[in-house]
Amino acid sequence: MLGERLRELRQARGLSLRALAGQAGVSAGLLSQIERGLVDPSLATLRSLADVFGESVARLFEEPEVPAVWISRPGERMRLHAPRGRISYDRLTPGNGQLEVLQADLAPGDVSAPEARPHPSIECAVVLEGVVTVEVDGQSHEVVAGEAMTFDSRLPHRYINHGPDPARLIIAITPPSP
Structure with a gap:
């Protein structure tokens, strides 16, 4: 979910992995791993990415339609x-x-x-x-x-x-x- 959202934001702004990485102060390899869901980013990385996009950290996790009822289960949480x-x-x-x-x-x-x-x-x-x-x-x-x-x-x-x-x-x- 997070990786897909980051890819969507990056592509909507016409940024390459390398360009976004440079603006956020992280490596392009790390961004690629985050987008593919291979690693969980640190809070500092999330804040840097949110700043580049002019969004809140919470908005990086937004789904197109949030369900009216949400159940958070151990082991399934970000x-x-x-x-x-x-x-x-x-x-x-x-x-x-x-x-x-x-x-x-x-x-x-x-x-x-x-x-x-x-x-x-x-x-x-x-x-x-x-x-x-x-x-x-x-x-x-x-x-x-x-x-x-x-x-x-x-x-x-x-x-x-x-x-x-x-x-x-x-x-x-x-x-x-x-």
Whole structure:
């Protein structure tokens, strides 16, 4: 699905793999593998591609017609991998551009981004397992299993697992961030 969408966007703009790769700062080989569904791109790669197309990351996953009812099943979800030391996400919602829900797994020491960053959305994080430190606008908030935190995503923010145990959380973002 993602690979097909990227190929569609690339071809609609008359870009070769090499031209898109150059604009996005990735290799043409990686783009080819993504388009063929052989590899899952990192979140950073998705953001770079979305920027080139002037789209949100969520729009890269959009299907022509999103069903009225969507069931997200383990093993069938799009998994977004970040570089080592960063979060891995399972996408729980279809790409309709209105709401994005992600399940994030953080190993001890994992961080969502090297620096806190903003985006124009509202975000709610529900910690399912472990303890997650949520940095928002320079302040740290410790959120434990069973607790939820909602904040204006226009404030720079990131998620960190400072603890010795893995953590899992659900993150809801509306509208989805670019």
